Amino acid sequence: MASSLRAGVLHWTVAVPLLAVVLTVLTWGRGLPAAVVVLAGLFLAGAVLAAVHHAEVVAHRVGEPFGSLVLAVAVTVIEVALIVTLMADGGGKSATLARDTVFAAVMITCNGIVGLCLLVGALRRGVAVFNPEGTGAALATVATLATLSLALPTFTTSAPGPRFSTAQLVFASVASLVLYGLFVATQTVRHRDYFLPVTAQGETAGAEEHAGPPSRRAALTSLGLLVPSLVAVVGLAKVESPTIESGVAAAGLPSSVVGVVIALLVLLPESIAAVRAARRDRVQTSLNLGLGSAMASIGLTVPAVAAASVWLKGPLVLGLGPSHLVLLALTVAVGTLTVIPGRATPLQGGVHLAVLAAYLVLAVSP
Structure with a gap:
């Protein structure tokens, strides 16, 4: 009993998130030598893998679509806290921080x-099958x-600028x-079957056969460890940001x-x-994870920064520029055409990745 307990405590999925949180606290807001930056990067990678492990344990216990909802909301809540913290630091760039972060999240996820x-999924069995409803x-x-929060401010006239x-x-x-x-009520209560995996024949897929669901205790433990794992991911990303900023500036890239x-x-x-889910x-x-993350990023960030703007100094700029508006419109159009049939070939996946590549190129060379 004691040996199994010690093995559980020493397991990397338990130890790495806790050590990563400690490292985040010790390094937050400080100038770091190169060796500590490298160490923080290693713990960041470990925290990412630990978060994925614990999220999959919770998802396997509670089933879909609750599992993907847990991970999407948990990441977004911590991300919102990071955005508000960075905005509180002030500076000229804080006015567009929320907009830039939310739009980046939308493009990366969608x-x-x-x-x-x-x-x-398509390369695995010819076509990727999902529920179009x-x-x-x-x-x-x-x-x-995205339109209400990021596009409309560009065209309103009550306040100066894209605000x-x-x-x-x-x-x-x-x-x-x-x-x-x-949406959460629709996904989890009234029309939960619309968000469950489907077979090639369009029928709802059964439970995964590779293993039985984890115990309630194991799921609760993973849920408890998921929080510090995600805190460490976001915190260490912030710790690494000065090094990233220096590298970006040295390369002559836009901020x-x-x-x-x-x-x-x-x-x-x-x-x-x-x-991993697509490979299975x-x-x-x-898709629940990707689109759910985009939705949570907008739906939770905008109200949070709106409330924070009451006591934060400076304007809150939400409106997108012309090139980003074009990319947003293209994302919606391509996404609509992808979703309607309920199945996709590798071509559709490549088209979405091409839109992301265009966004990344314009970020480097506006």
Whole structure:
């Protein structure tokens, strides 16, 4: 009994997240030597893998779509806390921080995660099969949230620049929360079957056969360890950001590249979990993760930064520029055409990845 307990405590999925949180606390806001930066990078990678492990344990216990919802919401809540913390630090770049981070998350999830998972699923068995009712509802919600929160501020005239007035910001925040709440209720209560994995014949897939569900105690333990794992991922990404900023500046790249790199790091747990699900022929689970993360990123970030803007100094810029508006419109159009048939070939996955590549190229060379 004692030996098994010691083995559990010493298991890397337990030890790495806890040590990573300690390292985050010790290094937060300090200048770091190269050796500590490398150590932080190693613990960041370990925390990502640990988060994926614990999220999969919880998902296996509670089943879909609750499992993907747990990971998406957990990552987004911590990401929102990081955004508000960085905005509180002030500086000229804080006005567009929320917009840049949310849009990066939308592009990475809707084109990167979705495209990669469709490609993996389609290459595995010819076509990637999913439920168009649930996926279409998720895409429609993401498109509406992105348009209301990121596109409309570019065209409103009540406040100078691509900004909302106070009344408009309140409306966008309330609308974001209501739409996200309605989607969660649809996904988990009234139409849960729309978000379950399906077979090639369009039938709901059964439970995974490789192993029985973990015990309640194991699931609760993983749920408890998922939080420090994700805190460590986001915290160490922030710790690494000065080094990333220095590297970006040394390479002569725009400062917006820093936000893209940090968003990629923060979304790594969801990306790995989504690809693993696609490799197990559970593409619907992958799409739940990708689109659910995009939805949570907008639906929770906008109300949070709107509330924080009451006491934070400086303007809150949410409106996208012309090139990003084009990419957003293209993402929605391509996503719609992908979702309608309920199945995708490798071509659709490649198209989504091409849109993400265009976004990354414009981030490096606006």
